[in-house]
Amino acid sequence: MDPPKDRKEGETSHLGAIVLLVMFGILAALVCGETWRALKALPPYVGRTLTEEETAEVIAGNSPLTSYVYLSPNADFPRNAKISKITIHHMAGQLTLEELGASFAKRDRNASSNYGIDSSGKVGLYVEEANRSWASSNAENDHMAVTIEVANEEIGGSWKVSGEAYQTLIDLCADICRRNGIERLVYTGGPDGTLTVHKMFADTECPGPYLESRMAEIADAVNEKLEDEGSSSW
């Protein structure tokens, strides 16, 4: 054989191997990219305004007391523990349900709660109960807890909440307990209870002196409702 021709053939197959390698590399990058995107993709209905039908579908899997839905991307989908607690927060402001939703929609805020209650006693849903909200500065608690932000009628001072918001808070807690099999709410003043507050986990005033001083009262009122509902079903 003619040596130069040999060399040429050798070069051709070498080039073929490089082309194959490059193609394999591109393919691998595409597959990895798709997998990464699928993992990072947010569930449907998150981060956008929903239609009436979609809103009804979301509410059907959560509290029927809900009247407003805007699902926040600031959450872990799904939570990694069974719901066994409720954690109370205050908004540190008098926000509407829409304003709270807009605040939780900002990804760089890194904050959310499952529910919010405005001063008229209406309920907003921001993170479905199946998912973990970023509310209490404590992942372990938030994976176990349904978190609720309550609007303040007094800004500063005792951070009082309205009578309507307070009553809805009791109704919502009872509803969450009933649907999730929490038999009673127990407030121990520490993170071991089934009723917890934000300040147990972080250097914060949240939920403010007004709500904090009423935690045992809230637990009693919720348990009374649960007992009434339990006896009326017999």
Ligand SMILES: [Zn+2]
């Ligand atoms: Zn809080």
